[in-house]
Amino acid sequence: EIVLTQSPATLSLSPGEGATLSCRASQSVSNYLAWYQQKPGQAPRLLIYDGSNRAAGIPARFSGSGSGTDFTLTISSLEPEDFAVYFCQQRSSWPGTFGQGTKVEI
């Protein structure tokens, strides 16, 4: 099973600042990695798929990069609604494992 390790666990930032979240895989997942946002009491929301493609309706301030074992989610300028937990997920091999999450807090 591929293990995804996210860092940092918590990111404390202010609205308007940029955020950089990291996800490292225990073995190569090619570009088969997604990023999700989850707010308390809500279901996850797909942001990025296949490493760098924005899902439908996702604002351009969200961008993804990386391949192989190292991936990054960048939020260019945080909006108040962006404070949430972010998970990465790989689909390179079943089961499609998730990282443990990064909390972006104010």
Add this chain to the structure above:
Amino acid sequence: QVQLVESGGGVVQPGRSLRLSCAASGFTFNDHALHWVRQAAGKGLEWVAVISFDGNNKYYAGSVKGRFTISRDDSNNTLYLQMNSLRGDDSAVYFCARGAYSGWYGDIWGQGTVVFVSS
């Protein structure tokens, strides 16, 4: 409106069974793979099972293999998860999700249904 609505959760004793349902609307159901993902209280996400768009392929997490069965009824636009021999560590919010972008990512999610396994 594209949506998924889960039901069937509840409190159940260890060793008993429960069947979850996920009703879909607003999209062509049999065009998509479908997933069950769970989240224990205060924890991360765990992929439970996935079924292909045509129902011919099913995959399970090791933690549920042999105990859970995923199925779909395309005539009723409904996804199911039959859960047998439930254990305490199966307690979680269970989400269904529509597969997209090759089928292996969840682009539409339900609101979740809570399963609590306790004597």
